[in-house]
Every structure is written in structure tokens, then in C-alpha cells.
Amino acid sequence: MAMEASEIEALIKEALPDAKVTVEDLAGDGDHYAATVISDQFRGLSRVRQHQIVYAALRGRMGGALHALALQTSAPE
Template sequence: MAMQAAEIERLIKEGLPDAEVHIEDLRGDGDHYAAHVVSRSFVGKSRVQQHQMVYAALKGSMDKELHALGLQTSIPEDA
């Protein structure tokens, strides 16, 4: 089952409340998205740690409804 962009955004914002989240449906199929997430929570974290934080916020959706997510993360100063 496909996942809606609004649900991805909701989950990320729930896990990272200060995040600015921009989601793009790359194919229009609800399975392939790109996400840009900007959060102060990422300060001092490596890119891998930042991505892990976003994946944790998605609560396992990457293994189920969400097929592909291109992820870009940054802190506000770098956005």
C-alpha cells in the first residue's frame, strides 16, 4: 500500500517537532519520494546520524508502505 506525502511529513514532524519538511512525490505513484528535512536537532550529528533520526521518526514505514525515500538533511544555517 502506498504512503501519502502528508503522512510522511506528519511522522517526521512528530519525531522531530522543530523540523521543516518538504516532500516531493518523484513518480506520482506514492512509492518514490524525496524529502528535505531541516532541523536544529541535527546540530553536531553526522549525516548518517541525521538520516537515522529521520528513519526512526518514520517508525518502520521504510520496511512496509514506503518503498523509496531520497533523503536530504541539514541544519537551519546550511539550508
């Protein structure tokens, strides 16, 4: 079952309310997305930890409803 970009964005914003989130469907199939997430909550965290926070926000959908997510994360400059 595919996911909508708006659903991915909503899940991330629920976990990170201050985040600026951009989600793009890369293949038009609802399974392959690219997301950019900018949140002050990432300040001082490693890139790995930032990605773990985003994956946790997706509540286990990675590898199931969401096949692939190219993820870029950062704190605001």
C-alpha cells in the same frame, strides 16, 4: 500500500517538531519520495545519524509502505 506525502511529513514533524519538512512524490505512485528535513536537532550530528533519526521517525515503514526515500538533511544555517 502506498503512503501520502502528508503522512510522511506528519511522522517526521512528530519526531522533530522544529523541523522544516518538504516531501515530493517523485513518481506519482506513493512509493518514491524525496524529502528535505531541516532541524536544529541535527546540529553537530553526522549525516548518517541525521538520516537514522528520520528513518526512526517513519516507524518501520521504509521498505514496506514506503519503497524509496531520497533524503536530504541539515541543521539550519
